[in-house]
Amino acid sequence: MENKSTKLVVPTMAEMMATGENPDVLFWVGCAGSFDDRAKKITKAFVKILNHLDYKFAVLGAEESCSGDPAKRAGNEFLFQMQAMANIEVMNAYDVKRIVTTCPHCFNTIKNEYPELGGKFEVVHHTQLLQALIDEERLTVSGGAFKGKKITFHDPCYLGRANEVYEAPRSLIESLDAELVEMKRCKSRGFCCGAGGAQMFKEPEKGNKDINIERTEEALETKPDIIATGCPFCNTMMTDGVKNKEKEDEVEVMDLAEMIANAIDI
Amino acid sequence: MGISNLIFALFLGAATFLFGKNLLIIRRNILLGRDIDRTDNPSKRWKTMARVALGQSKMVVRPVAAILHFFVYVGFVIINIEVLEIVIDGLFGTHRIFAFLGGFYDFLIGFFEILAFLVLVSCIIFLIRRNIVQIKRFVMKEMDGWPKTDANLILVFEVLLMSAFLLMQAADLNLQNLGAEHYVKAGSFPISSHFAFLFEGMSLETIHLIERGLWWFHILGILGFMNYLPYSKHFHILLAFPNVYYSKLDAKGSLTNMASVKAEVQMMMDPNADPFAAPPEGADEEEPQRFGAKDVNDLNWLQLMNAYSCTECGRCTSECPASQTGKLLSPRKIMMDTRDRLEEYGKNLDENSADSEDGKFLLDDYITREELWACTSCNACTQACPINIDPLAIILDMRRYLVMEESAAPTELNMMFSNVENNGAPWQFPAVDRLNWKDEH
Numbered sequence: 264m265e266n267k268s269t270k271l272v273v274p275t276m277a278e279m280m281a282t283g284e285n286p287d288v289l290f291w292v293g294c295a296g297s298f299d300d301r302a303k304k305i306t307k308a309f310v311k312i313l314n315h316l317d318y319k320f321a322v323l324g325a326e327e328s329c330s331g332d333p334a335k336r337a338g339n340e341f342l343f344q345m346q347a348m349a350n351i352e353v354m355n356a357y358d359v360k361r362i363v364t365t366c367p368h369c370f371n372t373i374k375n376e377y378p379e380l381g382g383k384f385e386v387v388h389h390t391q392l393l394q395a396l397i398d399e400e401r402l403t404v405s406g407g408a409f410k411g412k413k414i415t416f417h418d419p420c421y422l423g424r425a426n427e428v429y430e431a432p433r434s435l436i437e438s439l440d441a442e443l444v445e446m447k448r449c450k451s452r453g454f455c456c457g458a459g460g461a462q463m464f465k466e467p468e469k470g471n472k473d474i475n476i477e478r479t480e481e482a483l484e485t486k487p488d489i490i491a492t493g494c495p496f497c498n499t500m501m502t503d504g505v506k507n508k509e510k511e512d513e514v515e516v517m518d519l520a521e522m523i524a525n526a527i528d529i
Numbered sequence: 530m531g532i533s534n535l536i537f538a539l540f541l542g543a544a545t546f547l548f549g550k551n552l553l554i555i556r557r558n559i560l561l562g563r564d565i566d567r568t569d570n571p572s573k574r575w576k577t578m579a580r581v582a583l584g585q586s587k588m589v590v591r592p593v594a595a596i597l598h599f600f601v602y603v604g605f606v607i608i609n610i611e612v613l614e615i616v617i618d619g620l621f622g623t624h625r626i627f628a629f630l631g632g633f634y635d636f637l638i639g640f641f642e643i644l645a646f647l648v649l650v651s652c653i654i655f656l657i658r659r660n661i662v663q664i665k666r667f668v669m670k671e672m673d674g675w676p677k678t679d680a681n682l683i684l685v686f687e688v689l690l691m692s693a694f695l696l697m698q699a700a701d702l703n704l705q706n707l708g709a710e711h712y713v714k715a716g717s718f719p720i721s722s723h724f725a726f727l728f729e730g731m732s733l734e735t736i737h738l739i740e741r742g743l744w745w746f747h748i749l750g751i752l753g754f755m756n757y758l759p760y761s762k763h764f765h766i767l768l769a770f771p772n773v774y775y776s777k778l779d780a781k782g783s784l785t786n787m788a789s790v791k792a793e794v795q796m797m798m799d800p801n802a803d804p805f806a807a808p809p810e811g812a813d814e815e816e817p818q819r820f821g822a823k824d825v826n827d828l829n830w831l832q833l834m835n836a837y838s839c840t841e842c843g844r845c846t847s848e849c850p851a852s853q854t855g856k857l858l859s860p861r862k863i864m865m866d867t868r869d870r871l872e873e874y875g876k877n878l879d880e881n882s883a884d885s886e887d888g889k890f891l892l893d894d895y896i897t898r899e900e901l902w903a904c905t906s907c908n909a910c911t912q913a914c915p916i917n918i919d920p921l922a923i924i925l926d927m928r929r930y931l932v933m934e935e936s937a938a939p940t941e942l943n944m945m946f947s948n949v950e951n952n953g954a955p956w957q958f959p960a961v962d963r964l965n966w967k968d969e970h
Contacts, residue, residue, distance in 0.1 A: 306966055324963055337928060344787075425782025452912070455850040
């Protein structure tokens with residue numbers, strides 16, 4: 264399900280500052296969201312929703328830099344802290360208070376590891392923001408193409424177990440009038456897609472199966488029309504898994520932002 | 530006070546002394562670790578301990594094991610009240626010293642019997658699960674040899690102790706009914722009365738001999754078991770509580786920021802910093818610490834306490850995505866290796882001088898690099914652990930050593946590092962292109 268293409272309005276913090284404006288939220292795009300072809304679609308879908316609602320947001324653009332998550336988890340604390348402190352300096356200079364991000368890794372790092380280094384922000388994941396917008400009735404969603412569809416949700420580790428956000432993505436699926444089917448291992452017992460801890464950037468160690476294949480098989484057992492997730496890395500891993508199982512014609516891997524954008528037909 | 534009381538007192542004294550000595554060794558070993566501050570938020574820590582350790586809240590994920598373990602746990606804690614009576618009787622030659630409590634005593638003894646029976650049944654089922662059903666997490670490679678024997682020994686120990694207690698009760702009941710001198714009519718026998726027939730037709734002297742034999746077997750067994758604890762994974766019955774109390778309260782996804790690195794990075798980023806400034810007074814007295822962990826003394830005391838608290842149940846490993854897909858990594862093995870190496874490290878300190886080195890390390894001699902690099906940092910292990918052990922913290926510290934001291938990350942990760950360093954993204958895209966997506970269709 265492709266989303267329609269419209270001209271996106273994406274102000275940067277620098278532009279906002281130049282006009283003396285202050286955004287309600289900084290959208291932290293993340294490296295995957297900026298550069299990865301699949302993840303860019305998620306970024307664009309989310310921005311479309313924000314534009315549709317005239318939500319006042321801004322991005323850092325070229326001033327954004329890797330949050331440092333993969334470096335930290337691979338053991339390179341120096342590189343992590345250099346990234347973190349540089350990012351914090353930029354955001355503090357813009358007096359950023361509130362951040363939304365479509366990447367659970369950036370979400371976790373900025374929320375939990377930046378404060379001690381001087382970066383104290385209110386950080387939400389995009390599924391939490393979307394859910395809040397629905398609750399406030401600023402955003403109205405009905406099922407659209409998803410009505411009655413079977414959807415399973417893969418919990419990203421850094422959203423779920425790491426930060427105990429389990430409900431926001433699920434209630435978004437429910438707002439689509441879809442049938443949410445849970446995998447055997449879900450929520451706090453969710454099974455990793457295989458990309459965390461900097462695994463995204465290396466070949467896996469020797470074993471008898473790839474982690475994303477194991478997880479995709481579990482997802483396919485629920486016979487879903489769509490595998491939903493909320494992380495660009497999980498998305499890549501699950502998409503690869505579905506292709507490996509030659510199910511890409513039957514099952515789509517989608518981010519919740521894409522689903523919402525599609526459902527409100529923008 | 531007779532000779533048997535004296536012998537009892539000697540056994541009790543020796544057992545307590547030996548146990549105390551071993552506790553001090555373990556304490557010393559744990560304190561070989563680096564310092565970590567866990568004095569914050571005591572009220573939340575007490576609550577967590579009440580819920581997770583005392584209340585066993587994380588056990589329920591696997592209901593069968595949870596119920597059986599609950600019986601053994603409650604049985605262990607409560608039946609120990611009876612040990613108090615046994616010790617007093619043993620020291621002063623009394624019998625059922627608490628019998629004056631009357632109806633309440635009868636209730637207690639009856640309750641102990643039921644608990645003892647539940648412990649007995651649970652331990653037999655546990656033995657079956659380990660040895661006949663062979664549940665996967667109990668028969669994995671790291672369980673070969675001593676860990677498997679240890680697990681079975683604990684269960685057999687408990688089966689024997691509980692059997693001795695119940696048979697002793699049955700013999701006592703017979704003696705009470707036969708009107709034997711010294712055997713006050715007290716207690717209730719909801720379980721053991723069903724075994725009273727075993728002593729039918731025996732003379733009072735024979736039953737008395739058997740009762741005394743069981744009494745000694747039971748109490749010496751308990752003292753022996755106590756002294757077995759420091760050598761066993763069963764030590765968790767003591768350390769589970771402090772281990773949970775000191776466990777991480779932050780979000781699972783939050784990893785520590787290394788303070789030593791923070792100071793250096795801040796200096797690098799401070800335009801006013803003087804790189805040639807003399808170190809502050811007293812700064813060079815301490816030997817600079819290694820970045821990350823190569824050996825057990827590079828870990829902090831909580832990580833070492835974690836290792837002594839682990840009871841090798843393998844819930845971590847059975848949830849670990851790397852383990853489940855056949856990788857070498859097993860979070861349980863990380864904990865077992867840490868304890869094994871720590872005990873070896875401590876022994877070397879005792880046998881040789883305090884600064885002697887045995888040429889071995891936790892890294893490579895126990896935990897391989899392949900294991901460390903297989904972790905996805907997904908926190909399934911920390912979620913699964915019933916007593917909040919954190920294998921991920923050890924894995925991360927060892928990765929830190931590999932990367933920051935040895936520059937020994939896998940090649941692809943080194944490429945990722947240099948991309949982040951050069952262009953602020955893990956891939957080779959320039960920062961100026963970050964917003965290109967805006968105009969792409």
